[in-house]
Amino acid sequence: MEARTATRQDLSHVFSHLAVRISQEFSAAGETEGSAKEHLLMDLREGRGHALREGDQILAVITWHEDDGKAYTSFAANEAFFAAKTVRFCKRHIQKIQQLCGNIPVRSVIWSNRPDVDRWFAAIGFNKVEANETSTTYELPARED
Numbered sequence: 328m329e330a331r332t333a334t335r336q337d338l339s340h341v342f343s344h345l346a347v348r349i350s351q352e353f354s355a356a357g358e359t360e361g362s363a364k365e366h367l368l369m370d371l372r373e374g375r376g377h378a379l380r381e382g383d384q385i386l387a388v389i390t391w392h393e394d395d396g397k398a399y400t401s402f403a404a405n406e407a408f409f410a411a412k413t414v415r416f417c418k419r420h421i422q423k424i425q426q427l428c429g430n431i432p433v434r435s436v437i438w439s440n441r442p443d444v445d446r447w448f449a450a451i452g453f454n455k456v457e458a459n460e461t462s463t464t465y466e467l468p469a470r471e472d
């Protein structure tokens with residue numbers, strides 16, 4: 328896998344092949360697919376988004392924005408992204424995003440109750456920092472390089 332700067336076309340491609348689990352998460356967060364896409368697009372316009380690809384196949388788009396000393400991620404993917412081989416890549420890639428943001432903490436808020444979510448975030452280095460009945464917040468601690 329590799330990452331490159333995401334384009335509007337990459338985002339459209341991912342949304343035209345969106346994984347059901349991602350669509351369900353948007354719904355649980357109170358967003359439509361259209362509003363979720365618009366939030367991702369706003370980050371892309373600021374140059375804060377990467378397309379994750381395997382060969383010439385775009386599997387996901389991850390974006391980020393900084394707020395109150397933390398970088399918050401947004402994400403959309405097709406079902407092919409959710410494979411064991413992507414975990415190692417994602418661990419390295421999220422560290423790259425963290426470095427681009429000045430090594431501040433990176434947060435991801437997830438509206439999914441899938442049992443594999445905790446394991447996946449732990450495997451890439453995130454800690455669970457908040458949880459309630461509808462969402463869980465994971466944080467990659469700040470790095471000191």
